Amino acid sequence: MKKIFLLFLLISISSFSQEIALLKYSGGGDWYANPTSLPNLISFCNANIYTRIKNKPSTVEPSNPDLFSYPFVHMTGHGNVVFSDSDVTNLRNYLTGGGFLHIDDNYGMDQFIRKEIKKIFPNNSLVEIPANHPIFQKPFPFPNGLPKIHEHDGTRPQAFGIFIENKLVLLYTYECDLGDGWEDAEVHNDPANVRDKALKMGANIINYIFTN
Numbered sequence: 001m002k003k004i005f006l007l008f009l010l011i012s013i014s015s016f017s018q019e020i021a022l023l024k025y026s027g028g029g030d031w032y033a034n035p036t037s038l039p040n041l042i043s044f045c046n047a048n049i050y051t052r053i054k055n056k057p058s059t060v061e062p063s064n065p066d067l068f069s070y071p072f073v074h075m076t077g078h079g080n081v082v083f084s085d086s087d088v089t090n091l092r093n094y095l096t097g098g099g100f101l102h103i104d105d106n107y108g109m110d111q112f113i114r115k116e117i118k119k120i121f122p123n124n125s126l127v128e129i130p131a132n133h134p135i136f137q138k139p140f141p142f143p144n145g146l147p148k149i150h151e152h153d154g155t156r157p158q159a160f161g162i163f164i165e166n167k168l169v170l171l172y173t174y175e176c177d178l179g180d181g182w183e184d185a186e187v188h189n190d191p192a193n194v195r196d197k198a199l200k201m202g203a204n205i206i207n208y209i210f211t212n
Contacts, residue, residue, distance in 0.1 A: 018051065018210070021058040021067075023075040023101070027082030033106050034076055037182035044182075044199040045206050049139055053206075062087035067094050072209050073101050076179045078108035083116045092120050095162070095169040100209045103172045104179045107152050117162070117170065126160040126172060135159075135168065135208045140200035146173060147197045149181040149190070167212065171205065178202055 022038060024031050038057040045051040057074075060067050063086040067073065073094075083091065095101060103113055117126065129135065131145035146159040157176035161168045180188050181198020190198075 019054045019058055019070060020072040020074065020206075021060040021070040023073050024059050024061050025075065025077075025081050025083065025087070027080040027112065029077035029079035029081050029109060029112065030106075031075070031077050033078060034179040034183050036184045036187065037076070037179040038074060040184065041182045041199060041202045041206070045203050049203050049207055051206060051210065063090045065090070067091070068097070068099065071098075071100060072206065073099065074179075075101060075103045076106045076109075078106050079112070081109065081112045081116050083119055088119045095120070096164055099169070101170045102205055103170070104177065105172070105174050106177060106179055107150070110174060113172070117172070121162050121170075124162050124164075126162060129159040129161045129168070129171075133168075134212070135171070135204055138204065139207055140204055142201060142204070146176050147201055148176060149194060149198045150177040150188070152177065168208070 020038065020042070022031070039055065042051075042053045042055055042057065046053055058066075058070065060070065060073065062083055067090055091101070103109075103117075105113065114126070129145070131143060136142040136145050146157040148157045152175055155175050158174045159176075160172040160174060162170035178198050178201055181190060181195050182202055185192075185195060
């Protein structure tokens with residue numbers, strides 16, 4: 001199954017257009033937060049790193065077999081997250097088979113998402129990703145690692161990951177709020193340079209997925 005999925009991803013990535021998705025999870029958290037973020041990230045990537053991603057992202061539930069159709073799945077929100085047994089199994093198969101999940105804490109998700117990640121990978125721990133990891137190097141350099149987009153608690157931004165056979169398959173961005181920085185300018189009134197940093201970091205994530 002793993003070889004078949006990797007072949008499918010290779011074909012879809014090299015085809016005329018790719019498609020990415022937003023994860024619609026259960027538990028009461030606002031999975032639908034930041035509605036303009038993914039469309040803006042897609043537009044930025046298509047214009048600046050020459051991807052061919054469909055303009056409108058899809059929505060997919062964790063247990064849906066359609067999850068395997070997307071090389072990149074994004075998850076965000078402020079509140080509770082609950083993965084069912086079927087969610088856990090499907091997500092584990094997706095991630096060990098070549099898929100990628102980016103979880104962006106939109107402030108308030110942290111206390112819930114860590115235990116749900118542990119359900120997916122009970123034998124793997126989240127590890128902080130060092131600033132010299134390729135995801136921070138290209139196409140846009142971030143020599144200090146994950147940029148700070150919104151202050152929240154005022155602590156430093158951290159990027160955590162789950163690695164399978166030395167490959168990053170799950171990225172958890174914490175105390176950063178990339179998704180807010182991807183939103184339309186008038187939503188949070190972020191300065192242009194802050195939105196630019198957020199979009200460039202998002203482009204690095206997309207680039208990492210499509211070139212590794």
